[in-house]
Amino acid sequence: MMRAPARPRVSSFHVRPTANTSRSRTVSPQKEVVPTTQRTKLPLFASAFLVCVFIPWLWTVGSLVLTPYRVVLLVGFVPCMYLWLSGKAGKVSAADILIILYCLWSALSLCMVHGAQTAVQSGGVIILETAGAYFFGRCFIRGPDQFYGMVRLFLVIVAIMFPFTLFETLSNQNITLELFSKLFAVPPEAFKEARWGLRRVQGVFEHPILFGVSCGAMLSLVHMVYGFEQTTARRWFASTLVFTTAFLSLSSGPITALIAQTSLIFWNWFLAKDPRRWQYLWIFSLSIYAFIALASNQSVFQFLLSRFSFEPVSAYYRVLIWEFGTHSVVNHPLFGVGYGRWDRPEWMPPSIDMFWLYHAILFGLPAAIFMMGGFLTMFMKIAFKKESDTLRLRYRIAYLIMMTGYFLVGWTVHFWNATYVLFLFLLGSGSWLLDGRDSETRSKLRGLEPSLRIQARKTMARTF
Numbered sequence: 042m043m044r045a046p047a048r049p050r051v052s053s054f055h056v057r058p059t060a061n062t063s064r065s066r067t068v069s070p071q072k073e074v075v076p077t078t079q080r081t082k083l084p085l086f087a088s089a090f091l092v093c094v095f096i097p098w099l100w101t102v103g104s105l106v107l108t109p110y111r112v113v114l115l116v117g118f119v120p121c122m123y124l125w126l127s128g129k130a131g132k133v134s135a136a137d138i139l140i141i142l143y144c145l146w147s148a149l150s151l152c153m154v155h156g157a158q159t160a161v162q163s164g165g166v167i168i169l170e171t172a173g174a175y176f177f178g179r180c181f182i183r184g185p186d187q188f189y190g191m192v193r194l195f196l197v198i199v200a201i202m203f204p205f206t207l208f209e210t211l212s213n214q215n216i217t218l219e220l221f222s223k224l225f226a227v228p229p230e231a232f233k234e235a236r237w238g239l240r241r242v243q244g245v246f247e248h249p250i251l252f253g254v255s256c257g258a259m260l261s262l263v264h265m266v267y268g269f270e271q272t273t274a275r276r277w278f279a280s281t282l283v284f285t286t287a288f289l290s291l292s293s294g295p296i297t298a299l300i301a302q303t304s305l306i307f308w309n310w311f312l313a314k315d316p317r318r319w320q321y322l323w324i325f326s327l328s329i330y331a332f333i334a335l336a337s338n339q340s341v342f343q344f345l346l347s348r349f350s351f352e353p354v355s356a357y358y359r360v361l362i363w364e365f366g367t368h369s370v371v372n373h374p375l376f377g378v379g380y381g382r383w384d385r386p387e388w389m390p391p392s393i394d395m396f397w398l399y400h401a402i403l404f405g406l407p408a409a410i411f412m413m414g415g416f417l418t419m420f421m422k423i424a425f426k427k428e429s430d431t432l433r434l435r436y437r438i439a440y441l442i443m444m445t446g447y448f449l450v451g452w453t454v455h456f457w458n459a460t461y462v463l464f465l466f467l468l469g470s471g472s473w474l475l476d477g478r479d480s481e482t483r484s485k486l487r488g489l490e491p492s493l494r495i496q497a498r499k500t501m502a503r504t505f
Contacts (some may be wrong), residue, residue: 075256083190086117087181094459097245098225101260114173121180124342133499136419140175143411144168154379174462178469192262203286213240236291251460253295257287259300265439294454298446305442370401378406396451423474440471
């Protein structure tokens with residue numbers, strides 16, 4: 042008895058009718074080659090983590106506060122580290138080492154400032170949420186299948202939240218937190234002033250800013266990874282759904298990240314045939330920076346903040362955070378101030394709405410260097426890796442656009458709790474792009490006749 046052929050794991054190709062395909066002896070008119078997929082499933086730990094990021098329950102165990110995503114990280118931490126140490130998650134990278142150094146230095150700083158007890162308890166949480174979340178993405182997202190599954194699950198979660206988001210922005214009633222609070226404690230509802238006749242949406246997070254950052258983070262991935270295999274209408278519907286959901290946070294930082302991602306997606310599409318399009322973008326950006334620096338009586342940082350904030354007071358406060366925050370770092374460069382008072386005027390609120398500066402203020406300049414270094418090392422290595430596989434190239438561009446959004450918003454927003462671990466998870470999720478080309482995708486292309494192979498590559502390069 043003959044055995045049925047196995048179903049392909051990554052990518053196969055079939056023929057779909059279209060009106061744009063030229064006549065040839067091999068390909069019938071009105072048909073083009075498009076990819077279709079039979080994928081391996083997203084690992085259970087990764088699925089559980091992503092779902093739990095959007096569950097706001099708070100459980101108290103002694104002096105420790107547990108959340109659903111912390112429980113998942115606790116259960117999966119040892120298996121995850123085993124995969125990494127055994128080499129089953131690829132080679133050890135510089136970003137891996139820098140993230141670990143950040144965790145160790147933060148714990149050391151807490152020990153020097155507050156003592157061993159605080160270092161053990163709070164340092165343990167930092168290690169769990171930083172290294173744990175990063176290595177979850179690093180070890181459980183190991184190829185295009187898992188990467189696609191991650192994006193699709195995220196889109197499903199946003200689609201479920203969307204009707205609750207609309208209700209909250211129109212009524213100012215957070216029924217999402219109300220429903221979750223029926224079972225366990227949840228974060229308190231934040232004060233949400235009206236903007237443009239609507240209410241800022243908090244959703245399942247502690248603040249509308251966190252809601253906007255978390256929901257809008259993967260706009261480029263939804264458009265370019267999930268939307269790649271969809272019709273144009275479905276691709277734009279999914280992208281619009283994510284954009285609208287995040288936009289209703291009505292926060293300048295998340296909206297800036299959304300606009301940045303949208304602009305980069307358009308730039309990539311508009312100059313898709315020019316391999317030097319990113320060099321042009323760097324030249325354009327540096328020219329704008331130089332023009333503002335020369336023509337304005339403000340610093341570039343102050344100029345951008347004052348033009349891209351809903352309220353002048355909010356922009357002014359962030360300028361003060363930068364000025365007094367950097368002075369605090371100069372005064373406490375090695376170990377920071379820990380959880381004590383950082384150097385600022387008596388009248389100034391304690392919050393530090395600047396993710397990239399936060400680590401230097403609390404844990405010292407080395408901690409900030411390790412965190413920024415881990416981010417930039419991963420980003421730059423992926424950006425400059427030579428790639429000829431068009432599918433992987435598309436995924437890489439989507440990942441880099443997402444991380445660009447995170448980098449920009451990190452100068453005006455601090456990531457904490459669920460938003461923080463989601464950022465670290467997504468940072469680690471792109472590490473597979475540093476590995477060799479996906480052999481299964483390549484073999485599928487090789488199996489096609491030459492004319493079909495060329496047409497398939499053109500289809501896979503579609504970016505808008």
